[in-house]
Amino acid sequence: MSESDQVTDTNSEVSGVAERYARALFDLALEEKAIDAVEADLARIEAIMDESEDFMRLVESPVFTADEQLSAVSALLDKVGMSGTVGNFVRVVAQNRRLFSLPGIIKAFRKILSIHRGEQVAEVTSAQPLGDDDLTALKASLKEALGKDIAIHAKVDADILGGLVVKVGSRMIDSSVRTKLNSLKIALKEVG
Known part of the structure; x- marks a missing residue:
């Protein structure tokens, strides 16, 4: 290939x-x-x-x-x-x-660049720009979890309100406040 x-x-x-x-x-x-x-x-x-x-x-x-x-x-x-x-x-x-x-x-x-470098790309969305320390810690956590070098592509989307949305390949971890509020809203509708 x-x-x-x-x-x-x-x-x-x-x-x-x-x-x-x-x-x-x-x-x-x-x-x-x-x-x-x-x-x-x-x-x-x-x-x-x-x-x-x-x-x-x-x-x-x-x-x-x-x-x-x-x-x-x-x-x-x-x-x-x-x-x-x-x-x-x-x-x-x-x-x-x-x-x-x-x-x-x-x-x-x-x-293409990530393949060339032997990395995997993580698309990270946050409500506010992440600092260098945050990016370094996130990169280290992802490298430990995935066992590969990680290239982080960070985006800012204030609509997520807080937390992070991390997408690596076909995997997505959504810990955004918006998603949590939507889940709570759905749970409350089911109870009510």
């Missing part, structure tokens, strides 16, 4: 288009010995998507032309000072009318 097959097997949510683009970006980053820089820049792009509803509309909406997407993406990348491999890559994605695949491309890139 090739590395590409392993990515497909571990994440059926990622489209073939996203995986092909991610593989091309990974191969380029590997060739340029810039894997860490590309990983960091992709995290910056993802943070922009998470923080900007306007940017997400641009990414998700099919009504914008390729030229409009390329122009807007170029202006944003220039504003945040992102050039180089990831800046050029995002421009190519926009020019090819594949901007809608950008979230999947980032996810697929992380999966």
